[in-house]
Amino acid sequence: MSGGEFELIDWIATRSATRAPVLVGIGDDAAVLEPAASSQLVTTDMLMDGVDFLSAELPALVIGRKALAVSLSDIAAMGGRAVTAFCAVAVPKSAGQQYARELHEGLLALADEFEVVLAGGDTNSWDGPLVITTTVLGEPLAGQPVLRSGARPGDVLCVTGALGGSLRGHHYSFQPRLKEVQLLLELARPTSMIDLSDGLAADVRHLCDGSGVGVRIDSTKVPLTPAAHEASQTGSGRTPLEHALGDGEDFELLFTLDPNDLERVQAAWKHATSITPIGVMTAELELLLIDAQGQPSQLPELGWKHHLAE
Ligand code: ADP
Ligand code: MG
Numbered sequence: 001m002s003g004g005e006f007e008l009i010d011w012i013a014t015r016s017a018t019r020a021p022v023l024v025g026i027g028d029d030a031a032v033l034e035p036a037a038s039s040q041l042v043t044t045d046m047l048m049d050g051v052d053f054l055s056a057e058l059p060a061l062v063i064g065r066k067a068l069a070v071s072l073s074d075i076a077a078m079g080g081r082a083v084t085a086f087c088a089v090a091v092p093k094s095a096g097q098q099y100a101r102e103l104h105e106g107l108l109a110l111a112d113e114f115e116v117v118l119a120g121g122d123t124n125s126w127d128g129p130l131v132i133t134t135t136v137l138g139e140p141l142a143g144q145p146v147l148r149s150g151a152r153p154g155d156v157l158c159v160t161g162a163l164g165g166s167l168r169g170h171h172y173s174f175q176p177r178l179k180e181v182q183l184l185l186e187l188a189r190p191t192s193m194i195d196l197s198d199g200l201a202a203d204v205r206h207l208c209d210g211s212g213v214g215v216r217i218d219s220t221k222v223p224l225t226p227a228a229h230e231a232s233q234t235g236s237g238r239t240p241l242e243h244a245l246g247d248g249e250d251f252e253l254l255f256t257l258d259p260n261d262l263e264r265v266q267a268a269w270k271h272a273t274s275i276t277p278i279g280v281m282t283a284e285l286e287l288l289l290i291d292a293q294g295q296p297s298q299l300p301e302l303g304w305k306h307h308l309a310e
Contacts, residue, residue: 029119031119045074046133047129052064060106068116068136069251071134072114080145081182087118087134089124091125091130154261159253163224164228164231183268191211193255195254196248200222200246202303216296220278229244
């Protein structure tokens, strides 16, 4: 970004205070972090114009916020606390420096909210579309991360919040569930966890594959957003439940609990974001949806995938 690049980086540096565990933040060739007391979580996400957001329809603030929020959601899904963030952007030459600032302003506001330090990144401009990549480091809240692989037959499948219709706005404005996961881990240890980025039907498969178990989801228990109903009513050809199963980008947490922990968690829960039990994990490697009459059917293959040629 020619001379503007350095002006921009100077501005980003003044906007992101260096504090522990960052010893050297923005301004040198690499950041320097204090040695960590525990194992560390690291996640990277790349968001591309036309795929993950539409820059023509959105303020840069919202795009920058979403880029960080997606990575913070991954840290939450590992049972973690987010600590530092890194951000690499390829800004279209036509966009200008003010645009790049707003992008970072959105990202930095969310970083402040969750006490995450922006400790570095890379700033490029080109004739292509906007691409923004965030990397977030975190630490597991309970010493050990919560993986996709710990679910056992008999565990209860639970979800935070409500699902479906995220394209109607939620996929830009969602709150990463970092506060919720902190309380959850104070109350119990989930046996497995994932964040819902591809849609419930796709992501529950990841939990089942990772853990070597099956699942029976009670279709009457899946919490539906107003947006799932609206999307269904406006001619999508899908039921609200199908929106909840397939839309993706809910960025809610899907996790399994020992059934003995469920009551305690629900009794002590104090966040506005709900926790809802929606099914049970099974020894049989099945993926079933149970309807209101108790009839099982195969979980439909809904959900978002990036398509790569074979
Ligand atoms: P180098 O060419 O040595 O990698 P840069 O000029 O790219 O150095 O970056 C200078 C400093 O600014 C580095 O500390 C880098 O991490 C930081 N930085 C660059 N772009 C960003 C950005 N978009 N967000 C946060 N920090 C950034
Ligand atoms: Mg660089």
